[in-house]
Amino acid sequence: MSLLSKWIGLLGVASLWLGLTGCNLEQDIDVELPSYSAELAVECYLEAGKRPSLTVTTTVPYLGAVVPQLPSNVTVRLTLPNGTVVPLAFQPNYQALTDTVSGIKFYTHIGRDTLVARAGDVFKLEVSDTQGRRVTGTTTMLAPIPIDSVEYKFNDKSGSERKAYFLTSFLDPPTPNDCYRLQLHRGDPAKGALLKRPETDNSFEDRLLNGQRFVLGTSYRFSKGDTVTATLYHTDAAFYRFRQSVRDARNANGNPFAQPSAIFSNVQGGVGIFSVLSPTRATRIIR
C-alpha cells in the first residue's frame, strides 16, 4: 500500500506540473515569410434590373495592415452583350463599411444605368490601373430555374415549441454540371429582408441528381406568422468553384487536417469573381 501511495504521490506531483505548465498550448510566434507582390482583387455580381457595381481592392501581405487597400486609380469598363462599353465610375459607398443594419454591400465602382440581362447574354469586364495591372473576365448569364413549390409543415408540439420546416422544390434541367445556391430569408422582402443574413444558405451541384427534382428542406425553425422567401440562384460553375475555394482556403488556416486550396478565380490578371446572378424567388407566409 505504501508503494502505491508513493506512486500516486509521484503521479500527483507530475499532474501538478502538468497543470502549471501544460495548459496553454498556443503561443504567438514570429514567422519569416517571403516577400509578396500585391495584385488586384475584383468582386462583381451583375443582376438584371440593378445598377452594375463592383469592388476593386488589392491583395495584401497576410501579416500586413488590416485596412483594405482601395486603389483609386483604377478604370473599370463593362462590355454589354451588344458590344457597348460602359464605364463604371469610382464612387465608393463608404457608409456600407460601417453599416451593420441594412445589409447593403460595399462597392468601389458603379454604373449609371440599370442592367438589362437575359439568359445567354455574355458580359465582359476590364479593370486596369496606372501601375499597369489589368484584370479581365467574361461571364454568361444562365437561365433562371423556376421554383416549383415551397411548402411548410408544423411539428406536433405546442406553444413556443411549435415550429415548421420549409421545403423548396425545383426541377433540374437535363444538362449536366448545373450549380445552385438556395437562400431562405425570414422577414418582409419589402422591408429589405432579402439583404439581411439568410436563415439558410446552401450551394450544391446536380452531379448526383442530374435532370431530377430537387427537394430541399430545413429543420423545424419557422414560427407561425413568419414570412419566408426562397431565392434560388442558378450559378455558373466558375462562381460555384470560386466560393468552394474561398471556403476551403479559409478553413485550411487553423485546420491541420486540411489541404490549403488555391483560389479559383474566373478573372485573369488578378484574383476574384465576375458573375451574373440569375435568381428566382418564392415567398410564403407561415400560417
Next chain:
Amino acid sequence: MLPSSAARYFLLLLFIGLGWPHLAWSQQASRFTISGTVRGPRGETLPGASVAVPALNTGTAADSLGRFSLALPAGRHQLAVAFIGYQSLTRDINLTRDQRLSFALEESNNELDEVVVEGTATLQEKLKTTQMGVERLTIREAKLLPALFGEVDILKTLQLKPGIQSGGEGTSGLFVRGGSSDQNLVLLDNTLVYNPTHLFGLFSVFNSDAVQSVDLYKSGFPAEFGGRLSSVVDVKLREGDRQNYVATGGVGLISSRLTYEGPINKGKGSFIVSGRRTYFDVFTRAINEANKNKEDYSPIPDYYFYDFNAKANYSLSDKDHLFLTGYLGRDTFGFNSAGGFNFDFSWGNTVGSLRWNHVFSPKLFSNTSVSVSDYKYDLTNKLDQFSFGLGSRITDYSARTDFEYTPNDRHVMKAGAQLTQHKFGVGRLDANSGDGRINFGSDINYFGLDGALYASDNYKASDKLQLEGGLRLSGFRSGSNQYGGIEPRASGRYSINDRTSLKASYAMMYQYVHLVTNSGASLPTDIWYPSRLSVKPQRSQQLSSGASFLLGKGDYLLTNEVYYKWGQNQVDFRDGAQLFVNPELDAEFIFGKSWSYGNELYLEKKTGKTTGWIGYTLAWSWRNFQPQRGTNGINNGRDFHPNYDRRHNLTVVVLHQLNARINLTASFIYTSGNLTTLPLGRFGVQDIPGSSVGIDPRPVPIYPDRNSYRLIPYHRLDLGAVYKIGTQRNQDLTLSIYNAYNRRNAYFVFFDTVRDRPSGRTTGFQARQASLFPIIPSLTYNFRF
C-alpha cells in the same frame, strides 16, 4: 491434401517457368536436414529463436511461426538453441537421416534477459542475413518503453527506428523512406489491415497483449510481399499458452485490457482472446450529466474505441496445423443535442483468416489460407425529421498458398500464389425525411481482382557470400481495365570477416489500390480506390546498400545503409477535388513522380544491464506533379517536398535494469520540423447581397507553393519505469512520462485575427503555433494470473 511429389512438381514448374538460375537443388549425398519448431515453456512459438551449430559456424533463425530448417553434413553435431529471455539449450545429435526436432526453452531466471530485447545471437543473425532494411520489434521491447497515455503502441515504437517517421505529434502513421502512410502493407497474421489506427491516427489498432512480434521491411522486400510501395509491417499475434489457463490485463489512464488464453484439448492447440476499450466516454458522460442544467453548457460528444483479437491453433497431426485469427475494432463518436441534432460516426476494421500449415517433409512445408478484410465508416446526421448518411467500405476476400523448400544448406526456396477479390464501396450517400418527401440514395461500387505469383531463392554461395533473388508477377483487373507488373527482387550479403558484412538490395513494387485523401493526416473518411480508367498503378523501385559491423564483444552492432527510391504514377488530388460520392472520382486524381534518398546510421546494443539504440537518418524526399488535366499540377510543376520530408532524424533509446524489480527507460527524438503551407497574402470577399450584414471580417488566404514553410524542429524526451510487484513478480506498475521537459512542439501554425476586445474590431493578424501534447504522465497497472 497435396502429395509432396505434387508440391515439388508445382515448385519445379514455377521455378523453371521463371527462368530460375539455381537449379542445382538436388540433395547433396552427405547432407541431411533437421527441422522443427522452437517453443517456449507454455507451448508458444518463438519467432526469431536461433538454432545453430557453432562448430560449423552455421545456423538459422526460426521464422515467424517458430519453425526452422537447417541442412547439415552427416555426423555428430552439437546444436545450440537460444532466444532472449529464455535459457539456452544445447543438444548433441548424430545426423544419419533427415530429422524433425522440436525444442522447448525454459524462461530464464536471469532478470537481465528480460531487459534485453535481442541478444548477441540476434546481432550475429542480423549481421549474416541477406535481408536489409528490416526492423524486428518484440512486444517485450514495446512494453518497456514509455508511451503516450501509457498506451503501448507498437507502431509508435517503430517510429523510433531509423528511416521510419511519424506524420505528426503522437500519431501512429508510418512514413518510411519518403513513402506516404498509405504505401505501407500492414498485415495481421498475413491479412491486410486497411486502417491500422484508432482516434484519427493517435493509437494503433494492435493490442500489445495479443501481439507476438512485428517485422517492418523498409527495403529488399521478400517476393512474398507485394501490393504497397514503401514498407511491409508484418504483425504476428500470439498463439496462447498451451499448458495453462492464464489471464493478463491492465488498467491504464484511458483504457483497460483483458486477455485470456489457454490450451485446447490437452495441449494439442491453444487459444487467446484479448479485448481493449477506452473509457473517455464514461468521464465525458459524467461531466455532461453534472452540467446538464447550465444554460450555456455544450455537451462533450461521446467517444470510445474498442478492439477484440482472437486466435486459436490446433495440431491435427505432426504435419498438419490449423490457425484461426480474428480481429474486430471500432471507433465510435456520438453527439445528441437537446435541440434534436444527432450525430453518429463509427469506423473500424474486421479481419479474419484461417490458415492450414502442412509439413510435407522436413524440407518442404506449405501454408494455405483464406481470409477476409473489411474496413468501413458510417456517418449519420439527424436533425429533426431529416437524416443524412455518408459511408464507405472496402472488403477483400483472399486466398493464398505459400511453399517453403529447403533442399540443402545452401538454398531456401519459396514460392506461392495469391488471389484477392476487392469490393470498393467508394461512396454511399442517403438523405431522407421522416415523411417520405425527401428520399435520396446513391451508392458507388467497383470490383477488383488482384493476383500474384512469386518465387524466390536464398542461396548461400559460400560462407562469405549469400544471395537472394525473387520474382513476383502481379496483376489487377477492375472492370475492363487490366494491369500487370513484373517485380524483381534481389539482395546479397558479403561477409568480409566474422564482424563485418556488406549488403545490397533492389526491389520493384506495384500498388494497385490508392488512398483517396486530401489531408496530410490519415482520416477515417479516407477511401480506397482501384486502378481503373485514368488511374494507373503506382510503381516504385529502390536500391539500397549498407555495411554492418559487430563491435566490442559482439554486443554492439553498427549498421549504415544508404538508399535511393524512385516512383512513377504517384497520386495526389486537384485543389478543390470532390472526393465524396463522386461517380467520376478518377477525374480528380493527378499524377506525378517521387524520389527520395538518404543515409541511415544505427548503433544497437542488446546485452548487459543497459541496452538500447541510437539512430540517425539524413534524408530527402521529393515530388513532382506537372501541369495536367486542366490544372497547374502542384506548384506549377516545380519539384517540392511532401510535408513529412525531414532532413535530420535522431533517436536515442535506453533501457536499463536497475535491479530485479525495476526497469528504467528513456527515449529521445530530434527531427527537423514538418513542412507546411502558410498563406502569404489575403484579400476580402463580401459575397452577394443577402448573404450577410456588414463586411465579412474573415480574410481569404492566398497560399504560395505547397509545403514551403518548415516548422521548428521537433524534439521530445520520454521517460518510463516499470516496477514489478507481487511475490511472483506477475504484476507491475508502469509509469510513463511523455514529453518530460514539456517541449512545445509545433503541431501546426496558423494566422489568428487580433481583435480589439470592447469593439470586436480587427486590429491585426498574428502567427500562432499550436501544440498538441504537453508533458503527460500516466500510470498503468498490469497483471498476469
